[in-house]
Amino acid sequence: MSTFILLTVTGLGLGAMYFLIASGLSLIYGLMGVLNFAHGAFLTVGAYAAWETSTHVGGGQGTKLLVGALAGLAAGTLLAALVELLLIRPLYRRPIEQVLVTVGLALVLGALVEAIWGFDARQFPVPSWLIDTTTIFGANIPNDRFLEIATATLVLIGLTAFLRYTRYGLIIRAGVENRAMVTALGIDVRRAFTLVFALGGLAAALAGVLSGVYFGAVDPGRGTSLLIFAFIVVVIGGFGSIGGTAVSAVVVGLIQQYANYYASSGLGDLAVVLLLAVVLLLKPEGLSPRVAH
Amino acid sequence: MIRVRSLGVPLLLLALLAVVPQLPLDIPVIFSGPLDSPGTLGLLALCLLFAGVALTYDLLFGFTGLLSFGHALYFALGVYLTTIALTQWEWSLWQAVAVTAIAGILVPLLLGAISLRVGGIAFAMVTLAFAQAGQVLVQKNPDQLTGGEEGLGLNSDPLPDFFVGVLNAKNLYWLALGYAVVVFLIVRYAVSSSPGHVWQAIRENERRVEVIGLRPFGFKLIAFVLASFLATIGGIVWLLVLGTGASPQVTTANFTLTLLVMVVIGGAGTRYGALLGGFLYTLLDQRLGALAGSSQVQDLPTVIRKPLSEPLFILGTLFILLVFFVPGGLAGLGRRLRVLRRSASLEGNR
Numbered sequence: 001m002s003t004f005i006l007l008t009v010t011g012l013g014l015g016a017m018y019f020l021i022a023s024g025l026s027l028i029y030g031l032m033g034v035l036n037f038a039h040g041a042f043l044t045v046g047a048y049a050a051w052e053t054s055t056h057v058g059g060g061q062g063t064k065l066l067v068g069a070l071a072g073l074a075a076g077t078l079l080a081a082l083v084e085l086l087l088i089r090p091l092y093r094r095p096i097e098q099v100l101v102t103v104g105l106a107l108v109l110g111a112l113v114e115a116i117w118g119f120d121a122r123q124f125p126v127p128s129w130l131i132d133t134t135t136i137f138g139a140n141i142p143n144d145r146f147l148e149i150a151t152a153t154l155v156l157i158g159l160t161a162f163l164r165y166t167r168y169g170l171i172i173r174a175g176v177e178n179r180a181m182v183t184a185l186g187i188d189v190r191r192a193f194t195l196v197f198a199l200g201g202l203a204a205a206l207a208g209v210l211s212g213v214y215f216g217a218v219d220p221g222r223g224t225s226l227l228i229f230a231f232i233v234v235v236i237g238g239f240g241s242i243g244g245t246a247v248s249a250v251v252v253g254l255i256q257q258y259a260n261y262y263a264s265s266g267l268g269d270l271a272v273v274l275l276l277a278v279v280l281l282l283k284p285e286g287l288s289p290r291v292a293h
Numbered sequence: 294m295i296r297v298r299s300l301g302v303p304l305l306l307l308a309l310l311a312v313v314p315q316l317p318l319d320i321p322v323i324f325s326g327p328l329d330s331p332g333t334l335g336l337l338a339l340c341l342l343f344a345g346v347a348l349t350y351d352l353l354f355g356f357t358g359l360l361s362f363g364h365a366l367y368f369a370l371g372v373y374l375t376t377i378a379l380t381q382w383e384w385s386l387w388q389a390v391a392v393t394a395i396a397g398i399l400v401p402l403l404l405g406a407i408s409l410r411v412g413g414i415a416f417a418m419v420t421l422a423f424a425q426a427g428q429v430l431v432q433k434n435p436d437q438l439t440g441g442e443e444g445l446g447l448n449s450d451p452l453p454d455f456f457v458g459v460l461n462a463k464n465l466y467w468l469a470l471g472y473a474v475v476v477f478l479i480v481r482y483a484v485s486s487s488p489g490h491v492w493q494a495i496r497e498n499e500r501r502v503e504v505i506g507l508r509p510f511g512f513k514l515i516a517f518v519l520a521s522f523l524a525t526i527g528g529i530v531w532l533l534v535l536g537t538g539a540s541p542q543v544t545t546a547n548f549t550l551t552l553l554v555m556v557v558i559g560g561a562g563t564r565y566g567a568l569l570g571g572f573l574y575t576l577l578d579q580r581l582g583a584l585a586g587s588s589q590v591q592d593l594p595t596v597i598r599k600p601l602s603e604p605l606f607i608l609g610t611l612f613i614l615l616v617f618f619v620p621g622g623l624a625g626l627g628r629r630l631r632v633l634r635r636s637a638s639l640e641g642n643r
Contacts, residue, residue, distance in 0.1 A: 228546060
């Protein structure tokens with residue numbers, strides 16, 4: 001039983017990171033039709049910016065992590081906004097080229113990270129209270145899992161509130177549903193594009209920092225490996241749907257953990273791929289319809 | 294359009310490529326040794342091989358409009374199944390190749406039938422996921438079969454002598470050239486056959502193909518299986534050309550992305566473009582690393598030197614610039630130059 005609880009909480013922690021990456025991907029695709037391959041690079045850059053900053057800050061591990069995280073989030077947001085303004089916007093109305101540019105950007109940023117910080121993993125500053133465990137129903141659960149789950153939950157609530165109660169949220173939701181109609185009504189959807197990209201970059205960088213805490217280190221391949229599962233989460237959850245993304249992120253994280261433990265290590269990834277195949281065969285449009293809720 | 298006129302140039306180019314191993318020419322900067330040296334021949338063989346593999350991807354992406362992110366899976370199938378058969382099961386080369394070729398038809402037939410049930414981005418994601426499953430399988434190293442992250446060394450005993458060793462670099466070069474030529478001829482035939490016309494119609498507008506009364510699924514499956522099969526064979530050739538063994542690098546999503554980059558650099562939907570893109574990309578990828586180690590680059594300040602020492606940084610930047618400023622890739626550039634020249638000569642006549 002205690003193992004099951006540990007697996008569940010760890011799966012939720014993993015799902016939380018998937019959700020942070022996938023929510024941005026899902027909104028960007030839902031609104032703009034751009035499959036953003038550079039999203040993993042936003043994550044990696046955010047994580048490395050956090051690590052780099054933390055090495056220049058004095059104080060305890062907690063201070064280092066906090067200051068580093070803020071710098072990482074700023075870097076991820078800024079990078080994403082710049083990418084949208086400089087690279088995606090000029091290719092408006094050329095969706096294939098937009099995807100290609102993000103592919104090229106993923107390669108460039110990946111190579112740049114390797115050039116600057118090398119291939120080796122870097123130790124992330126993790127305060128000891130995050131490594132300590134809390135006992136719940138006999139299961140010793142590392143505290144960082146709760147941090148991940150809480151952060152993702154806050155982002156989910158914040159994002160949902162933003163989409164539901166603000167004017168920009170309204171424009172984004174309408175844009176996901178029917179972009180041409182929103183444009184026809186005289187609203188410049190393109191301003192929302194930059195915003196969605198920046199938000200996606202922010203969430204991705206957050207996932208990068210949290211993955212640094214979760215794994216205890218950052219390495220150049222982190223973004224790419226998490227991105228593939230985030231893609232799977234987005235497809236299962238249905239493009240453009242935040243709620244669907246959250247549900248499928250949790251499902252994917254849990255299945256991965258359970259299959260890895262109860263079946264055999266490494267089987268979790270295969271189980272997730274199998275799940276994707278089954279979902280696509282039964283419901284090609286994903287678990288929820290294409291509406292940003 | 295009848296293109297009898299254009300047959301001369303390719304044949305001349307082919308003849309030139311075929312005699313390269315006999316030419317003791319020295320081309321500085323681009324190649325480190327004379328053309329007939331084993332090192333240069335090995336590099337050229339790799340370039341020709343990837344010219345062919347890029348063309349198999351173009352068959353999917355450029356001609357049929359199927360954006361697959363899992364093409365690496367079928368290339369890796371050729372690499373790994375052949376290596377396992379030769380090294381672990383100690384089969385003869387011909388047995389290994391025959392079984393790999395059969396798998397190269399059956400596996401894409403099954404996976405293609407599943408993934409082609411969805412279109413567009415969902416198709417891209419499913420193929421990516423299947424390729425990811427392949428990568429996981431290789432990493433997981435069941436029964437010590439695949440060698441995991443270390444890769445699997447190739448047992449060269451069952452190989453015929455003329456494919457082994459530095460002295461036979463020539464034969465491997467011709468093998469790679471032969472692969473590129475065969476892929477080219479097959480793609481050329483397939484694209485101009487009647488299913489080939491349907492492929493291009495699907496690329497332009499799938500709905501209209503359905504309205505005409507054809508079912509796109511079968512045609513897309515044929516294209517998928519053909520392209521994947523040719524990629525599997527490409528994997529076998531890659532294994533022979535390198536002669537070292539299977540490496541998990543060929544299973545990664547990045548490997549598929551580089552194929553996409555090759556095709557787009559050359560020009561998607563054009564046969565010569567894809568060949569050229571694959572050739573140039575591989576050449577740059579292999580040689581930029583060496584150039585980065587040269588003294589001119591080493592003297593540059595760190596901020597410039599470090600990114601320059603990463604071939605992917607330069608190639609990725611080049612790729613983005615091409616997407617921005619040269620839609621249609623190098624082939625498109627050539628076409629546009631021809632149009633310009635023609636309009637210039639028309640101006641002159643006027």
